[in-house]
Amino acid sequence: MKKLLLLFVLFVGVGVLSLSAQTRVITGTVTPADESAGEMIGVSVYVKGTTIGTITDINGDYSLPNVPNDATTLVFSFIGMKTQEVEIGGRSVVNCVLESEAIGLEEVVVSAFGIQREKREITYQTQKIGSDDLAVAQPTRATSALAGKVAGLQINVQDHGVNPNTQIVLRGFRSITSGNQALVVIDGAISSIAAFDDLNPNDIADVNVLKGATAAALYGSKAGNGAIIVSTKRGEAGQKFTIGVNSSYMSEKVAYMPKFQSEYGVGWEGQYIPYENCNWGPRFDGLIRQIGPTFEDGTYQEVPYAPVANNLRDFYDVGHNLSNTVYMSGSGQGSSFYLSIGQQGNKGIVPKDVYSRNTFRVNATKKIGDVELAVNSSFFTDKTDVVGDALGTQDRPLYWFILNTPNNIPLSNYRDWENDLYSSPNGYYNAYYENPYVMIDQARNQDRTSRLNANVSLSWDISDWLNFTGRASVNNVWGDGENWREAFEYDPVLKSSMSDITSFLDTFEFQQSAYTTDFMLTGNFSYGDFTLKSILGTSTYSFDLRQTTISVNNLSIPDFWDISNGTGTPTITPDARTERNLGVFGDFTFGYNNYLFLTFTGRNDWTSTLA
Template sequence: MKKLLLASLCFLLLCVTQVFAQNRTITGTVISKSDGLPLPGVTVKVTGTTIGTQTNTSGKYSLSVPASAKTLTFTFIGFADYQATIGSGDVDASLVASSSQLNEVVVVGYGSGRKASDVVGTVSSVSGKDIENRPSPNAFDALQGKVAGLNILSSSGEPSSTPSLSLNGLSSLGASSTPLVVLDGIPVDPSTVLTLNPNDIESFNVLKDAASTSIYGSRASNGVIYVTTKKGSLNRAARITLTSQYGVSKLANTDFFENFMNAAEFKAFQVSSGQLTQTQLNNTLNALEVKNADTKWYKVYYKDNTPQYMENISISGGGGKTSYYVSGGYTKNEGIAYRSAYKRYTLRSNINSVVTDWMQFGLNLGLAYDDRQTNPSGSNSTNLGLAQLAAPYYSPNDPTGQQYKFIPGWGRYHPAYRASVFTDANNNAQFNPTAYLQLNPIKGLTLKTQGGMDAYDYRETPTQLPSYLGSVGNGNIAEYFTRGVSKTFTNTAEYKFSVQTEHHFTALAGQEYTDGSTNVFGASSAGLSDDRIVLLGSGPNNKNVTSTNPQGLGNEDYAYNSLFGRVDYDYKERYFVEGSVRTDKSSRFGINHRSATFWSAGGSWKAKQENFLKDVSWLDDLTVRASTGTTGNSSIGNYQSLATVSTIANGDASGFNISAAGNPDLTWEKQRLTTFGITTSFFDRIRLEASYYIRTTTDMLVDVPFPYTSGFSLVTSNVGALQNHGFDIELNFDAWKDKTHNGYITPFIVANINHNKVTSLFLDKDYYVVPNTGVAWIVGKPVSLVYPLYKGVNSQTGAPEWYLPDPTNPTKTRKDPNAVTSEFTDDLQQNTGISQYPWLTGSFGLDGGYAGFYVHTLFNFALGKHLINNDKYFYENPNIFPGFNQTKRVTNYWKKAGDNALFPDIENYQFTQFDSNLIENASFMRMKELTIGYAFPKALLERTKVLKGVKLFLTGRNLFTVTKYTGPDPEVDSNLALGNYPNTKQYTFGAEVTF
């Protein structure tokens, strides 16, 4: 009955239209606002009707409309919808490209993404603009300090190094704390980011809370960094961007190196301290060819002003159905140490096509080929890390100024010579494809199938040339091939629907399968006789074949299979709730302990939409959110649940030996994460995001100590618990705005405060010192450094003194001046009360601009970070390492009663022991970024008819560092600093031209 009525009504209406309508014809032109060019194919409709047409090739249209029509709606993919009132004349439209729409859409794990403001979870986005043109080949370097709680530290000046990453503290005492990195929907190894061209990145989205990460279940307990590469836009003229940069690298900080004794000081010290008699010293000096040398050895071991280049070209745009982004990049970075360089070629092609209104597909191809050279002489090597031990009276050059190959006195090869005869070419061919096919069979339903790979071929060729003086005419060579492939296939079905227009639902179900494998082989030969012929096949001797590469990687596989689902609901886009569940199965765990289920629940409230806040004019936005859920961690070796037997050879036979203890009970490490957050902005000037989180990790995957009598010293087991809690704050505000001249000054602060606490251990222990690390896990305390607590030198006796630990409880820090000893033993270890990890990390800086000029600066900082400066054991220990240069501090030792000296009596005591004296505050502040640029005005460029943009910029990295740390570099992310290759600073100049 109802239907009949409806149909009759429609018929009637139709008749009315037919009979009474007096149509008229409207014409007009549609252009793109950005470049003024006509847009063909734009749909023009009378608002609210089906009456419509499309623009022709010159952007013109003609449409017959009823007299009652009031407005026209222009829609075009890639542009914002536009409505225009029908007046007496032509109705023209100038459409605004909606590339910004991309930034507003946040992908929170599968599904089609949502508007950033509607996301329930805590997601921080960093736009590609903040990453491009940075003077480091690794995009993660540019991410440092950009996201509250995402702590990125660069431990090395090696250009090909990957910085360490952790999100909101330390998630596990055993398994990795590195977040899951997802590139265009495919999980990749964090080191893959080194092979990405940073200028290809559209955005980084950092998923922090359970609501956003639980859907990634497995491996997501450390958070997720979602990397999206650039796309073209439909119906857009091609945009060609050329970027070229040149720069130089230098040591970031030379304070440490300048603190060593010069020749005169060292000679005086050697005699006055009794290390050498004047005669012995004279013998040493007389034996040298070069007299009166005073060498600053860091200038020999590190080069200065090493060059770097970056060249990029990209073309992006799109037609009516297909969009494209294609780019090529080249970067070359020479490290300041010898045999340290990175050279990379990249190619990317991202194509998306809307085939029909119900089907689309995309194909992203990322290719990279790079050559790497890394300096091998790090920890405890006098060929770099400890090269400052060389006495300054030795000379690296002979009396005629020629570089020595072998440095007399110092007794080591010159680093330049070493680098020339010990070569180690490494190269990597990287392939990162992603393809998807998406169907919309009925309204609201999206089916998507996606596959991708993280694949590389890595080749390493260490060679000792036949001309090497240590083995003339008998060189050797090895070749190692490593292939790693991780494949991920994902199928999802998403259904969006509304009930009564106010209730919006999205339901998602999916399945994902990942498998990874590495395949390795290597071979070596010796007896090479000619530098011009160094091939594996040329060496007649010692031919050997292996299945492991120098990094210890062999032939391995792993696999994950996962099922997941999520339901989102909102009421009037004001109240949001969502829940997700995921079950994972991993090959890494015991056969009966492979599956685990993770879940999350969260909600958010857009308070500003409420009537009682709508009229509060100073408040622009206020959203509060809360979520809780679980995730898992499986970042351990591949076969640790199995007790295995591997091969060992004797004579011609291959035999067995036990290679792993195995743990059949091994299972997922679990984490519960609860987050409360608030997003607000007010006075149209101040924007603030803050959140509080609490993370509890249980069943940690830890290498638990076993007595050697069992046959093993460590067995990976699920034990203990750890808690992190803290705040993330991101604040920026417009200190000054001048809209007419496009002027602004926007300072910002990004900060994280984190506290970690061990809440339980194993073997009923409340205290465990990780062997040879100086690190202790103490129940109820943060991860702390333990060493004998150094009191100082007794001014009367000249003896070093240590506080005696509390005999009943070494976890208590005991500094009783009446309980000291001068005898150094293992029993002196006690909790120093010093935490290894910083409690405050983040950055501050500002963005500013006026007319075409712009400036950006960012200072990165960490407070409460501590390092055991292991180098001091070598650099401040003259009676253990006599004859080696030392820091100037060692001259301050006890000589007579009453001396308040830094170091004890040189006759009877060692200057430096492994004690709290080595623990230093490695808090630092570093000027990570400085960019000053100028963009030429549009008006000027329009006259050229070719150029769309020209930009010139100067960029600096690590320009200065403030720290109390006395070692080479405070940024090292470790408990121990051991002969590190310190960070570098860069100055670069660049130009960007857009056509």
């Protein structure tokens, strides 16, 4: 028994010696070719053909235990750096110098489908705006950040309220019947101007503007007016874990109003009429005169018959906008990430108009051998509460009531209409148009919107000269809201020329979804002084819209805003639209001696639409 035990111990000992003799430890240091890049932290180091691997520490050092004696090659990889394969050659210390994959920020543009090209290879006009240029004035909207930064690009703000609508036009208005707006592409996926405007400006890394149909031919007819290629931020190669905060505050006020004459006051055809809305009365004389009706007790309102400086402009408040963003970013073993949370609150120049929005973004990449996976996602939600646009007995917008105020009326004095007789609906001086402060409280337009914009992509380097990229994206937006107006019955003596205001309620909801997929093969070939860069791909686009508006009039119970409270039959207005698109495309760029280039681009689409 003792002999058998001794034999077993000897056998195990020999086995251990044999095993230890078959492996070894390899150490080394990874450094960047550009010394200003700092330490190479988190570089992936593994033995080619095995699962044995590690990452570099904060000093760029690594240690690989249990490396087989027959191992021949170590692979070093890091995001943003060229992957290096280094022969071991019997060494126990193997160092590596990694070179950047970037060609140079000022020489690279992001073209169609997120493909990077040297600027000298591009045969059309482009312009790039970096994040520093976009954030110079700390804009609250992504579209406003582009204003004045791109030649030939027009940013048309169609509504200067707390939640403005924006139009992006490249190369001017070219069509009366068709759209003139540029196509928006976010992180390689076709999106929309609304989705771009919903982005947190602090999340944008850069914007490349492709001018003209030729520039964006790979996207088809949708890009006939050019394309805005947006790239959002990711963790940078070699970046340590970073956390930061961006805050900005902006105030705004009305700079000026339309210029009116200031010699004549309230009245008509030269006659003084105390309840008129026009400045066609007699010349100002500075005397105290009655305005508005005479009340049952014989009293009435009096003001000096003289112009009031800025009487219309003083109706508006000073607007306030506060934005805050908290972000985190970093990189590790073949991976990177960027995360941000943003909040914006906006109090408008129109009294009681408010807007708030929240944004959440997560971007991440992971490189596994020759394959890189990426996720770019953002979620947005907002709330808007503004004055309605069908006010008073004539269904006018708010601005109409302000303009129909004679210049001897101190308009800002009529704010407290619930407690001041002269500001109340029956006591207001104007016999034809209501007090705008009353209209602000008696008609509101409120809505809530959410948006999910995300894409996932896979990039596979099949060989040194061939790459396959697949991408799937979603741009979904949904929301609901209500537009309502209170009823009011006027005193037939004090307001004999006014009709009663009727109440109404419009409720609406909508769901819009857009899905895209792209699959591409890109090749880079060279022969002597000649090069060929090619793209072959296919894309699909699926769009669905469904929205419904339900309207009722003459609500039975005041201040109860529900469809069931209306009288009569509700009016239901549904709408739906569906579009499907399949496209194939190709792009071939021939180069000679890195300075002469010739490009051929083509695309064919099959489209089906149901509206």
